[in-house]
Amino acid sequence: MTRYVFITGGVVSSLGKGIASAALGALLQARGYTVRLRKLDPYLNVDPGTMSPYQHGEVYVTEDGAETDLDLGHYERFTGVAATQADNATTGRIYSQVIARERRGDYLGATVQVIPHVTDAIKEAIVADSGGSDFVLVEIGGTVGDIESLPFLEAIRQLGNELGPERAMFVHVTLLPYIPAAGELKTKPTQHSVKELLNVGIQPDVLLCRADRPLPEGERRKIALFCNVRQEAVIPALDVDTIYAVPLTYHQEGLDREVLRHFGLPFEREPDLKRWEKIVNITRVPEGEVTIAIVGKYTNLKDAYKSLAEALAHGGIANRVRVNLDWMDSQVFEEPDAVQKLEDVNGILVPGGFGERGTEGKIAAARFARERKVPYFGICFGMQMAVIEAARNLAGIEGASSTEFGPCKAPIVGLLTEWTRGNIVERRSEMVDKGGTMRLGAYACEVLPESLVAQIYGTHRISERHRHRYEVNINYKDALERVGLLFSGMSPDGSLPEIVEIPGHPWFVGVQFHPELKSKPFDPHPLFTSFIRAAIAQARLV
Numbered sequence: 001m002t003r004y005v006f007i008t009g010g011v012v013s014s015l016g017k018g019i020a021s022a023a024l025g026a027l028l029q030a031r032g033y034t035v036r037l038r039k040l041d042p043y044l045n046v047d048p049g050t051m052s053p054y055q056h057g058e059v060y061v062t063e064d065g066a067e068t069d070l071d072l073g074h075y076e077r078f079t080g081v082a083a084t085q086a087d088n089a090t091t092g093r094i095y096s097q098v099i100a101r102e103r104r105g106d107y108l109g110a111t112v113q114v115i116p117h118v119t120d121a122i123k124e125a126i127v128a129d130s131g132g133s134d135f136v137l138v139e140i141g142g143t144v145g146d147i148e149s150l151p152f153l154e155a156i157r158q159l160g161n162e163l164g165p166e167r168a169m170f171v172h173v174t175l176l177p178y179i180p181a182a183g184e185l186k187t188k189p190t191q192h193s194v195k196e197l198l199n200v201g202i203q204p205d206v207l208l209c210r211a212d213r214p215l216p217e218g219e220r221r222k223i224a225l226f227c228n229v230r231q232e233a234v235i236p237a238l239d240v241d242t243i244y245a246v247p248l249t250y251h252q253e254g255l256d257r258e259v260l261r262h263f264g265l266p267f268e269r270e271p272d273l274k275r276w277e278k279i280v281n282i283t284r285v286p287e288g289e290v291t292i293a294i295v296g297k298y299t300n301l302k303d304a305y306k307s308l309a310e311a312l313a314h315g316g317i318a319n320r321v322r323v324n325l326d327w328m329d330s331q332v333f334e335e336p337d338a339v340q341k342l343e344d345v346n347g348i349l350v351p352g353g354f355g356e357r358g359t360e361g362k363i364a365a366a367r368f369a370r371e372r373k374v375p376y377f378g379i380c381f382g383m384q385m386a387v388i389e390a391a392r393n394l395a396g397i398e399g400a401s402s403t404e405f406g407p408c409k410a411p412i413v414g415l416l417t418e419w420t421r422g423n424i425v426e427r428r429s430e431m432v433d434k435g436g437t438m439r440l441g442a443y444a445c446e447v448l449p450e451s452l453v454a455q456i457y458g459t460h461r462i463s464e465r466h467r468h469r470y471e472v473n474i475n476y477k478d479a480l481e482r483v484g485l486l487f488s489g490m491s492p493d494g495s496l497p498e499i500v501e502i503p504g505h506p507w508f509v510g511v512q513f514h515p516e517l518k519s520k521p522f523d524p525h526p527l528f529t530s531f532i533r534a535a536i537a538q539a540r541l542v
Ligand code: GLN
Pocket: 351, 352, 353, 354, 355, 379, 380, 381, 382, 404, 467, 468, 469, 470, 471
């Protein structure tokens, strides 16, 4: 029997609802249950793929090639369960389905309305393909009271009623702000937020109250009284120093216990949380530290590189060191001599990116790493820039660039016009829609035996997730290999360069895919583990 936990948020956004949901998933797993996590996003984009990282943060890509909300990354990192397209629905996606059905005539002459047609489509999305898990945790994006959220709240209200309390429950995440003048945590915004929920017919069963300091028992009683929630189900959720401590602290405060109690499931036995204790211990008491420069475009919005920052932290956990991230805007390196700023770092990472702005700075950073033998990790765009750098400065190819920035003399990186996915040939041209048309999701890659990456992965056939429109031009392979760039990973049909490396350099790897998407704190990605190990070796040299 699948049980549904609906997680809503109130008072303000950015309360860490995604991490709270992911942590609850991890706690239920630690008690032996299977879980699946889903996110419903109330915006009109069909998916976040077309949104600027400044608007939305990172676009997380699933195995099956869906471009999704970054919270799905938290879900995967905390539970290890691979998310799919079915796990993220937006208003845009739901409405496109409803309108497509209307055009086909599926509604048999009915007037198509938000209730019941849109809410039915939302309910279908919530229960579809849940894979028979014991629990499906459904996070509703946005904040209660937003106009956009209403159809979603109505749909979960209906589902709650249809499934009954034995199969559905509501968790509401709120904020208790501290007012210095009064010297106390204020409960009124939480009371108002619950009132908003009651207005749409939802009585929360558990309140997860975010606060920056302990919640006095008297205040907890007050919240319980005014919000109609049992006192033990008013859970204080204090800020923590590392997100991986969240499962431990929410467990101490009784979150998983209250969820199980709601469903009449046994909760007396303690869950096995050793995995999380170990991660938190290493994070809190590292044996050393390294500094990695991230040379990118969206460096003042950390959410734009969420999975990347986490994967680097995982690489640190694997090596028992703290990884300090030095976010650097690549445009800085377009000034002469600015690369000096990279003197003190132990590794340089150029992440994924789009568009021409700042690319010369990325190329300069790759050159510095290559010439000065600093560990270099180029991911997607970062690989493309490293190959252009080698083409210009090692192979002397004049006008080496990417057609992403317009026509050029030597298209070292060019538009990906044809590739195969299983037996299906995918074709693209300049003319296609922007949304959902990149090379997306998991693809296999053959790794050259004897290469550094073969050693790192310990296997010759790997699979990684992609999200790009351009590729390194195979026609330049021979010229580049002659000057020392090894194409060490190729698509199985040999047509698409997937990995390059520089033999003889301490650690210089560029990958066309996004390994950061698959890294987990309890299962760090081998490339990140190896990159951080190389950074440690570099730190010992300086
Ligand atoms: N802009 C590049 C492309 O589309 C790289 C994309 C990325 O880094 N994800 O190929």
